[in-house]
Amino acid sequence: MTMLTYTLLTDPAPLEASAAGRPPSTGTVYLVVTNTGQQAAFWSTITVQVPVGNGAGDLTPDFGKIKPKGEYGTWSGTLSSVSVQPGPQGSNAFQVTAPGGRASFAPGDHMALTLEVTVAPAAGLAVLKVTENTGRTRTGRLSSSVAAVSLVKTAAKEIPPPRDFRPDKAMLDGTDTLTLSWEGSDDFSYEILFPGGQRFIASNERSWSPAAADAPTRVTTYILVATSRSTPQRKHYLTTTVQVRNPVLETLTATTGIDTPWVQGATDATKGRVTFTGTGVEISNNSGGQSTVTADKADLTGLNTEWVQGKSADDGWISFPKEGVNVRRGSGHDWGSVFADKADLNGVNTGWVQGKSTDDGWISFPKDGLNVYRDGSRSWGNVAAEKADLNGVSTKWVQGRDDRDGWIDFSYYGVNVFRHDEGTKRWGVIGVNRIDHH
Known part of the structure; x- marks a missing residue:
């Protein structure tokens, strides 16, 4: 029976066996030595033999990679380091030697040997084998005793999949920088997929920000692909989606409709805006003022407007007062002209009417009737007609169509018939087929 008591602890507890294709599993073994007796024990050496190999009963495959250290603590709380040295070549053991070759191990004292x-x-x-060389007196005979202390190695657990793949902002404005983060093991290699590209992530990184050229311009879904380094290889896929407040789209097809308070151009030069009000649509320019609608053709049921003008600022324009329509020329308020192939009207109120040329005859409408003028002047003109059906004619004279025809004038006394004779008033002849009088 040993004079000292040995307790074995591990971190993690229990230790996890290493797995092929994954980074080696590491842990710390603590061997706590105490004196639980009623009197001091004197010790010279304590040797700890470690089972080395790859089997179920082995602690580690490589004794040379074990990192040992030791510490001695008294009942009063004083701590001091102790030297831990490898044992003889091939023994796979560590040995602790008491200061001065033999030292007292008082009741309540402890020693902790740490093996990484x-x-x-x-x-x-x-199972670790502990051999102590102890005695009851400082100078008496020492004896060797052996104790077995054991620990459990569990099978390697499955690597927990990565989790919590998330953006730092769910909604991005134009100047925002996006950062994607996640939680995951170093036993995975990581890459991020997104529309148009993929990026591999360094093994020690758990966040990533796209470069300016890859920054999202519309709603974008990112895929985190985690690939295990174990055999067989395992893959995990996590997704997260980022919204963009002002998305850029190549095309937009809406099969049911679009609900929006306004639509605006994409650049400063084209930021005209269409606003949908309760009564219709308002068109604004890039400064917020009322603007222009440009179209090849407008098919409307009705149009309410103060005026209509041609495309040029010098074109004629039409205004709509209560009384009817005003036609103006240029950009001023001078009266303009109406050109048409035909006018079908219920009535025309006008000061005069003229042919299309300024040399054409024209008609004015004084209070007492109708004046016919020639050549755009105020010289009397002629009325030409195939037939006239009149209730009465007031005139000084009547002549045939040719200048050499006879003519009739109407004097105070009656009717005079003249023949054409170089402007002289020579009596002419009345020719009739029959005179029937009472």
């Missing part, structure tokens, strides 16, 4: 190890790949129970 790479854990063997097979799960199972590993």
Whole structure:
């Protein structure tokens, strides 16, 4: 039976065996030595033999990679380091030697030996062999006693999949920088897929921001692909979606409709705006003022407007007062002209009417009737007609169509018939077929 008591602890507890294709599993083994007796024990050496190999009963596959250290603590709380040295070549053991070759191990004192190890790949129970060289007196005979202390190695657990793939902002404005983050093990390699590209992530990184050229311009879904380094290889896929407040779209097809308070151009030069009000549509320019609608053709049921003008500022224009329509020329208020092939009217109120040329005859409408003028002047003109059906004619004379025809004038006394004779008033002849009088 040993004079000292040995307790084995591990971190993590239990230790996890290493797995093929993954980084080696590591852990720390703590061997706590205490004196639980009623009197001091004197010790010279304590040797800890470690099972080395890849089997279920082995702690580690490589003894040379174990990192040992030791510490001694008294009942009063004083701590001091102790030297831990490898044992003889091939022994796979560590040995602790008491200061001065022999030292008292008082009741309540303790010693902690720490071994940082790479854990063997097979799960199972590993037993460490502890040999103490102790005695009851400072100078008496020492004896060797052996104790077995054990620990459990569990099979490697499945690597937990990555989680919590998230953007730092769910809605991006034009100047915002996007950062995607996630939680995951170093046992995975990571890449991020997005429309038009993919990016591989360094093994120690758990966040990524797209470069300016890859920044989202519309709603974008990112895919995190985590690939295990174990055999067989496993892949995990996580997705997250980012919204853009002012998205850029190549085309937009809406099969049911679009509900929006306004639509605006994409650049400063074309930021005209269409606003949908309760009564219709308002068109604004890039400064917020009322603007222009340009179209090849407008098919309307009705149009309410103060005026209509041609496309040029010098074109004629039409205004709509209560009384009817005003036709103006140029950009001023001078009266303009109406050109038409035909006018079908119920009535015309006008000061005069003229042919299309300024040399054409024209008609004015004084209060007492109708004046016919020639050549755009105020010289009397002629009325030409095939037939006239009149209730009465007031005239000084009547002549045939030719200048050489006879003519009739109407004097105070009656009717005079003249023949054509170089402007002289020579009596003419009345020719009749029959005279029937009472």
